[in-house]
Amino acid sequence: MNALPLSIQNLVKLISQFPGIGQKSAVRIAIWLALRPKKEIKKLVDAIIDLKKKLKICPICFNLDEKAPCRICSDLSRKKNLICVVEDFFDLISVEKTGFKGTYHILWGLINPTQGIGPKELKIKELIDRIKTLKKKYKNIEVILATNPTVEGEATAIYLQKTLTPFKIRITKLAKGIPEGADLEYTDEITLKKAIEGRRELK
Amino acid sequence: MNALPLSIQNLVKLISQFPGIGQKSAVRIAIWLALRPKKEIKKLVDAIIDLKKKLKICPICFNLDEKAPCRICSDLSRKKNLICVVEDFFDLISVEKTGFKGTYHILWGLINPTQGIGPKELKIKELIDRIKTLKKKYKNIEVILATNPTVEGEATAIYLQKTLTPFKIRITKLAKGIPEGADLEYTDEITLKKAIEGRRELK
Numbered sequence: 001m002n003a004l005p006l007s008i009q010n011l012v013k014l015i016s017q018f019p020g021i022g023q024k025s026a027v028r029i030a031i032w033l034a035l036r037p038k039k040e041i042k043k044l045v046d047a048i049i050d051l052k053k054k055l056k057i058c059p060i061c062f063n064l065d066e067k068a069p070c071r072i073c074s075d076l077s078r079k080k081n082l083i084c085v086v087e088d089f090f091d092l093i094s095v096e097k098t099g100f101k102g103t104y105h106i107l108w109g110l111i112n113p114t115q116g117i118g119p120k121e122l123k124i125k126e127l128i129d130r131i132k133t134l135k136k137k138y139k140n141i142e143v144i145l146a147t148n149p150t151v152e153g154e155a156t157a158i159y160l161q162k163t164l165t166p167f168k169i170r171i172t173k174l175a176k177g178i179p180e181g182a183d184l185e186y187t188d189e190i191t192l193k194k195a196i197e198g199r200r201e202l203k
Numbered sequence: 204m205n206a207l208p209l210s211i212q213n214l215v216k217l218i219s220q221f222p223g224i225g226q227k228s229a230v231r232i233a234i235w236l237a238l239r240p241k242k243e244i245k246k247l248v249d250a251i252i253d254l255k256k257k258l259k260i261c262p263i264c265f266n267l268d269e270k271a272p273c274r275i276c277s278d279l280s281r282k283k284n285l286i287c288v289v290e291d292f293f294d295l296i297s298v299e300k301t302g303f304k305g306t307y308h309i310l311w312g313l314i315n316p317t318q319g320i321g322p323k324e325l326k327i328k329e330l331i332d333r334i335k336t337l338k339k340k341y342k343n344i345e346v347i348l349a350t351n352p353t354v355e356g357e358a359t360a361i362y363l364q365k366t367l368t369p370f371k372i373r374i375t376k377l378a379k380g381i382p383e384g385a386d387l388e389y390t391d392e393i394t395l396k397k398a399i400e401g402r403r404e405l406k
Contacts, residue, residue, distance in 0.1 A: 002298040005269045008255045011250040013292050018232045029221045031292055034252060034267060036260045041255050045248050047214040048236060054210040055237045064237055066208045089234055096206040 008034065053183040062123050062132065063090050072096075076104050085127065085160065086146050087153065095146060102144075105130065110152035111159055119159060127160075131167050139193040142170040149176065211237065263333065265309040265326050267292050275299075281306050284341040287349050288330065288363065290356065298349060303330065304349075313355035314362055322362060330363075336369055345373040352379065 004012070016026035023143050033041065057063075058070035061083075065071055072078060075121075082102030086092050107122040118166075134141050145160055146155035149192050157173060164171055177195035178187050211233050219229035232343070236244065256405075259264075262275035264286075268274055275281060285305030289295050295307050310325040330346075337344050348363055350356035360376060367374055380398035381390050 003296050005258065005267065005274075007250070007254045007269060009269075011247075011254050014247050021234050022229060022299050025223050026297075028223060028293070030254065030324060031267065034254055036255075038255060041251060044214075044217050046253055047210070047217050048248055050234065051210045051214050051331060052239075052241060064211075064234065090231070091228075093206050140251050149384075165371050196274055198210060201316065 026032065028151075049148060057149075061104045062126070063092060063104060072103055077101070081134055081141045082144070083127075083130070083142070084144045084146050085155075089149060091146065092146070102142075105143075107156070110147060110150075111156045112152045119163075122156075124160070124163065128163065129170060131164065136168075140168075142172060145171065145173050175190065215371065234350045249298075257335045263309045264330070265311060266295060266307060277307055279303070284337055285347070286330075286333070286345070287347045289349050290351060294351070305345075308346075310350075310359065313350060313353075315355045315358045322366075327363070327366065328329075331366065331370075334367065334372060338370065338372075345368075345374065345375060348374065 004027070008027070011025045011033070012023070014157055015021060015029050016023050018026075021029070029160055033044075049080050054066045055064050056066065056068040058065055058068055058073055060069050060073040063072060064072040067074060073080075074108065079102045083105050084092075084100060084102055085105045085107060087110050089106060092106060095104070105123065105127050107124065107127075109117055111117060111119060115170045117176070131141060131143070143164060144159075145157040147157045161171055175198055176191070177198055178184065178190060178191060207340055211230070213378065214233045214236070215226070215229045218224060218232050219226050221229075224232070236247075239271070249277050258267050258272040259269065261268055261271055261276055263276045266273040266275060270277060282305045286308050287298055287305055288308045288310060289297075289298060290310055290313050292309060295309060295337070306378070308325065308326065308330050309332075312320055312325050314320060314322060314325070334344060346363075346367060348360040350359045364374055378401055379392060379394070379401060381387045388393065
């Protein structure tokens, strides 16, 4: 690192904070940038500034978008009484790819006591307020708890289930089972057990 | 991708051109940037602009530095008549870490006919001119051909050896052998053969 010119060292320090980027990749990216034509660098810098300027957090579902309320919340064809609760923006994008026609609620995290993240750190109060408002307009409301099937995801889902039960709404979870294209021989026993438990009638 | 806001899509396109960064990592980095405080983003943008403004290519050895001639070429304690020829900036940094006290010459590439890279695309003419100038001042000049031990690296070294021989200077190559901490059982036979050929007397 010390053999590097100061301006590269400075940028490397910042780039190595990017998710998934280590020290070595950061050096490679910084040098690569140093060798790009000025025009391309201007484009990159403008895109970063533009992103920061234009992106807003939706006050309803906490999605990231250039509109606030976001494109999804302001889409009249979406079912406002069907809310898919996800951990973060990436999970929203994944569900969105399935053609889901409801709306979302991003928690921006999961309950994780070892990291000091409790319900108050997540957008749970906001979810409750949203449900209270929806109750005045809709008779039937469904909340899909689509947190990841990890310890933290399951703990958060259990917490949400307990918290939302008094509102007498439909609370569902994603089905568990063998993924498309899987091989039973290589499927872990817990997944296979859940797939058997959740077996469906052929009609 | 289409589910993403336009300003994220724009930045993702640029970030996915970074070396070693795929589409998925680029999305992660763009979102991460979108969620950073404005202050941090300003720091990053400033560091990129600063890098581009300050970095120069050394007219002697083609190193990247904030000084031109670079810190190495303008260091009076360095042996100017000992030149280590390397492919790129990263290789210079690696040799520099060994405590090497000579100077460098960055070729900025290797001869690679399949990619249309010939000697003219590299800083070879500049190396010859440099040696011609040095010959007027120094009696003994040594050029270490430190290109990587790959097909392109070896081809470039052979080309340089032929081109530099008429100048009656010392031309050397890095020693080949088993790397420090290696296990003979797992060393490939070519490396082991070279290690035996290059065996040294114990004194």
